[in-house]
Amino acid sequence: MTDAPPPFETKRDQYIDLLRSLFLPKDPISNDIIRYFASLLRILGMEDSGWDPHAESRAMLNDLNGFFKLELPKEHFSQPEYTPWRVGLLLYSHIVEMDAPYEVLTNLLRFQLGKGYSPNPYFIFLTEGQKKSFRKRGISTGEKIEIIKKLSTELGLDIGSIFDAFYNNKLRNAISHSDYILSDDDFRCRGGYQRHSCF
Numbered sequence: 001m002t003d004a005p006p007p008f009e010t011k012r013d014q015y016i017d018l019l020r021s022l023f024l025p026k027d028p029i030s031n032d033i034i035r036y037f038a039s040l041l042r043i044l045g046m047e048d049s050g051w052d053p054h055a056e057s058r059a060m061l062n063d064l065n066g067f068f069k070l071e072l073p074k075e076h077f078s079q080p081e082y083t084p085w086r087v088g089l090l091l092y093s094h095i096v097e098m099d100a101p102y103e104v105l106t107n108l109l110r111f112q113l114g115k116g117y118s119p120n121p122y123f124i125f126l127t128e129g130q131k132k133s134f135r136k137r138g139i140s141t142g143e144k145i146e147i148i149k150k151l152s153t154e155l156g157l158d159i160g161s162i163f164d165a166f167y168n169n170k171l172r173n174a175i176s177h178s179d180y181i182l183s184d185d186d187f188r189c190r191g192g193y194q195r196h197s198c199f
Contacts, residue, residue, distance in 0.1 A: 096141060171187075
């Protein structure tokens with residue numbers, strides 16, 4: 001009898017299975033293979049090297065991950081037992097706000113559905129009201145996820161369940177706006193005038 005894989009590996013393998021047919025389509029030719037590679041590589045136009053924020057995001061994630069491997073000196077950290085949690089919240093916020101993963105997923109879905117490639121893959125799926133506000137404020141993470149869910153359903157995939165497993169807009173908002181506290185027992189953020197747990 002073999003031991004069951006750790007929860008992280010189990011979840012990772014589920015994601016790989018869900019995403020395999022999206023990243024490795026059976027037919028990368030019919031809908032124009034150039035669009036397939038453009039979707040994977042996020043071709044944005046005429047830019048010199050050093051202009052892709054995704055590279056900086058990866059470096060930031062590596063730096064934040066480095067904190068989890070350190071034994072923090074108590075003379076510099078007043079609550080070293082809380083520091084990994086605080087860094088973890090920043091890590092979570094940074095990951096869910098990154099543009100690149102959403103752009104790649106949306107364009108790969110567009111490719112397989114025969115909807116082409118776009119440096120701005122969401123715009124054609126927005127309502128007229130959303131298109132007007134897009135010019136001023138862009139598109140929210142939640143709206144990106146809704147578009148991905150809609151397209152994945154159209155394609156017959158269950159990509160949306162990936163986001164359901166980890167994305168929490170209330171948590172994202174609390175971290176982004178520093179509207180939370182860590183207590184000995186839980187993470188608390190405000191909703192209106194009421195204090196509640198986000199989990």
